[in-house]
Amino acid sequence: MVDGVFTLASPSPPPTTGINTAGLADFLRTFFAPLFLAVVSVVAIFFLFTREITRFVQFIILAIAIGVIFYVPNIIEVTAKAIAGALGIK
Known part of the structure; x- marks a missing residue:
């Protein structure tokens, strides 16, 4: 019983690594890509029928721009570096 109390009282070591988000962007792209395409298709068909x-x-044009921003790998990082370079920030 005493050993059990000491075991419960001792703090557990903190985790040595953070959350692994290596595949998070790919997961989100594969999850939202069909949804994005479905919404774009429905709205485009509505505009054509009216x-x-x-x-x-x-x-x-707006849908293509949003698709390029979110689905081309590293486009946000490249764009941010280009804007920072144009402003003279390193």
Whole structure:
């Protein structure tokens, strides 16, 4: 009984490593890609059936831009480095 009390009273060692997020971006891309494509398809079809060609073109350009930002690997890091370099920040 005394050994059990000492075992419960001793603190457990803290974890040596943090959360492993190596595959998190890939998981999120594979999870949200079909959802993103489905939403884009439904909205694009709506604009085509209502014959709003200008809004359809604007939406497609916006959807392509969002797709490139989120689904091209490292585009956010490359863009941030380019903006920082243009501003003279190292």
